[in-house]
Amino acid sequence: MGRVSPIVWLLGLLVCALPAQAAVEFAFMPAVRMDDPQHAQLLDIARAGERLVAVGERGVIVLSDDHGQTWRQADVPVSTTLTAVNFPQPDVGWAVGHSGAILHTADAGASWSLQFDGRDANRQYLAWAESRVVALEEMVASNEDPEQQEALEYALDDAMFAVDDATDAIETGPADPFLDVLFIDANTGFAVGAYGMMYRTDNAGTDWRIAIDGVANPDRFHYYAMATGVDGRLYLSGEAGLLYYSADTGQSWVRIEDLYDGSLFGSVEGEDAVFAFGLRGHIFLSPDGGESWRELENDERTSLYGGVALTDGRALMVGSGGLVLAIDAEGNRQAWRHPSRASLSSAVQAANGDIWLVGMKGLMALSEAKPL
Numbered sequence: 001m002g003r004v005s006p007i008v009w010l011l012g013l014l015v016c017a018l019p020a021q022a023a024v025e026f027a028f029m030p031a032v033r034m035d036d037p038q039h040a041q042l043l044d045i046a047r048a049g050e051r052l053v054a055v056g057e058r059g060v061i062v063l064s065d066d067h068g069q070t071w072r073q074a075d076v077p078v079s080t081t082l083t084a085v086n087f088p089q090p091d092v093g094w095a096v097g098h099s100g101a102i103l104h105t106a107d108a109g110a111s112w113s114l115q116f117d118g119r120d121a122n123r124q125y126l127a128w129a130e131s132r133v134v135a136l137e138e139m140v141a142s143n144e145d146p147e148q149q150e151a152l153e154y155a156l157d158d159a160m161f162a163v164d165d166a167t168d169a170i171e172t173g174p175a176d177p178f179l180d181v182l183f184i185d186a187n188t189g190f191a192v193g194a195y196g197m198m199y200r201t202d203n204a205g206t207d208w209r210i211a212i213d214g215v216a217n218p219d220r221f222h223y224y225a226m227a228t229g230v231d232g233r234l235y236l237s238g239e240a241g242l243l244y245y246s247a248d249t250g251q252s253w254v255r256i257e258d259l260y261d262g263s264l265f266g267s268v269e270g271e272d273a274v275f276a277f278g279l280r281g282h283i284f285l286s287p288d289g290g291e292s293w294r295e296l297e298n299d300e301r302t303s304l305y306g307g308v309a310l311t312d313g314r315a316l317m318v319g320s321g322g323l324v325l326a327i328d329a330e331g332n333r334q335a336w337r338h339p340s341r342a343s344l345s346s347a348v349q350a351a352n353g354d355i356w357l358v359g360m361k362g363l364m365a366l367s368e369a370k371p372l
Contacts, residue, residue, distance in 0.1 A: 027099045027174075028117070031059030031076040038062050038071040042358035043083050043345045044306070048108040049090030050351040054358050055082035061095065062363070063109050067350040071363065076112050078103065081177070083193075084225075085109075088183035094205065096178035096191050104205050115205040118174020121197065124210045126166035132159040158218070182226040184234070190250060192223035192236065200250065215244060215253045225266035229274060231289050237264040243276055245290035259284060259293055265305045271313025273329035277304040283317070285331065296331050300372075306346035311353070318344035318357055324369055336369035 034040055042056035052064040054071075059082060061074040076082075082097035087108075095103045100118025105111060136156040143149055169175070176194040183189035191199045191208070196219075200211035217223075221239035228234055234246040236253060241260040244253040264278035274286045276293070281301040284293045304319035314326045322338030324347070338344070344359035347366070355366035 027078060027080040027101075028114070029079045031061070031073075031079050033073060034060060036362075037073040039362035041360055042362050043081070044085050045346050045348045045356060045358045045363075046085045046087050046093070047348055047351070048087040048093055051090075051108050052348060052350060052356060053085055053087070053093065053109040054356075054363060055085045055095050055097070056358070056362075057081050059097075061085075061109060061112065067352045067354055068356045068363070068365065074109055074112065076103070077114050083177060084180045086181045086183055086189075088189070089186050092186055092204075094181045094183060094189060094191075096181040096193070098177040099174040100176060100178060100193075100197075102178065102181070102191055102199075102205065102208065116191075116199070116208045118176060119170075120208070121176070121199065121210075122166060122169045122174060124199075126163065126170060128210050128212070129159055129162035129166050133163055179223065180225045182228065182234070184228060184232075184249060188249065190226055190234075192226055194222050196220035196223060198223060211250070214246075214251060216255055217242065222263075224263065227267045227269065229269045229289060233289050235267040235274065235276070235290065237267050237276055237278070239263050243267070254290075256290065256293065260295075265303070266307055268307035268309055268315045268317065270309055270315035270327070271329060273315075275307065275315045275317070275327060277307060277317050277319075279303050281319070283325075283327070285327075285329070287329065296327070298325075298333075300325070300335060305344065308347045308349060310349055310355075316347055316349075316355065318347050318359070320344075322359075322369065324357065324366060335372040336366065337372055338364055338366075338369040340364065 037060050040056050040060045042054045045054040055061050059076045059079045061076050062071045064071045078101050080098040080101050082095050085095040087093035091108045093105050100121040102116040103112040104115045140152045178191045178193035181191045187204045188202050196217045198211045199208045201208045223238040225237050236244040243256040246253045262279040264276050267276040276284045281298045283296045283298050286293045302320045302323045304317045307317040310316050314328045317325045320343045322341040324336040326334045342359050342361040344357050347357045349355050357364045
């Protein structure tokens with residue numbers, strides 16, 4: 001963690017005791033400058049052309065223009081934790097995080113603006129839930145099939161609960177985090193997160209709209225990550241073994257059934273295969289764009305939290321205890337452990353080929369890790 005002045009630590013402690021509205025106001029204050037921001041807890045890292053951009057706690061965003069040798073902190077309009085960053089073009093990117101924050105940059109991460117936040121998300125979710133109640137009430141009233149009636153009434157009760165939940169969220173302020181962001185081009189993108197949140201834009205974030213109707217997730221399990229495949233397919237992974245793919249740019253989603261009951265924290269496409277990974281080191285491989293899957297043997301029963309495609313065709317995954325795995329389409333693997341043994345959440349390959357890791361102790365180089 002970077003060194004922060006005593007007053008900042010005090011403010012951080014006070015947030016826990018602040019009323020909800022004051023906590024919301026604190027979250028949307030500009031990020032505090034740190035002496036060593038590259039050592040803050042960082043949760044994701046991506047390339048913006050040849051620049052590296054990492055995001056993390058308290059709104060920290062750090063940049064490197066020399067393949068990771070030196071880092072500087074960007075100006076960021078929020079102090080809430082940022083969980084993910086994505087650049088569909090070298091200069092154009094988005095970051096998301098707690099309090100439903102969605103940030104946008106048009107200068108490769110040097111400066112950021114707030115496009116959307118949990119206050120907007122709460123209002124949209126309430127409108128969606130209210131419209132669902134109206135539709136289900138009409139269906140219950142007009143239904144003449146006794147076998148369907150119980151299911152419709154159950155769905156109506158669930159929708160009414162969602163209205164109450166959304167109303168409470170509006171009163172208390174935004175709290176639910178976005179956990180990933182993915183753009184498939186400069187205009188079309190998704191932000192996903194806790195309790196089944198999914199929002200979509202088709203105009204580069206000028207408008208974000210709720211987009212949960214196309215995904216079967218009645219229990220509102222968390223969505224942890226999205227990824228793209230070379231065939232244009234999208235992959236969505238989450239809590240309780242959730243794994244979906246979409247072949248129509250996210251208009252509809254196909255659930256992969258009976259794969260695994262534990263959490264899947266992400267997916268990554270290597271050469272000729274897609275890998276899904278998650279809790280306790282479970283790794284699944286699909287050779288056919290998500291149509292079929294098989295589990296790979298993995299002696300390292302350590303949870304894997306993030307992944308990236310390498311230029312040599314392998315998929316690199318990182319996780320608890322400083323573990324790093326590189327796997328190819330045949331299931332051949334190479335493993336390292338970073339000497340810090342810090343939990344790792346993401347990785348990126350710089351333009352010069354160097355691989356950088358981020359996690360609980362900030363930025364780390366794969367070259368520091370020891371082969372297993």
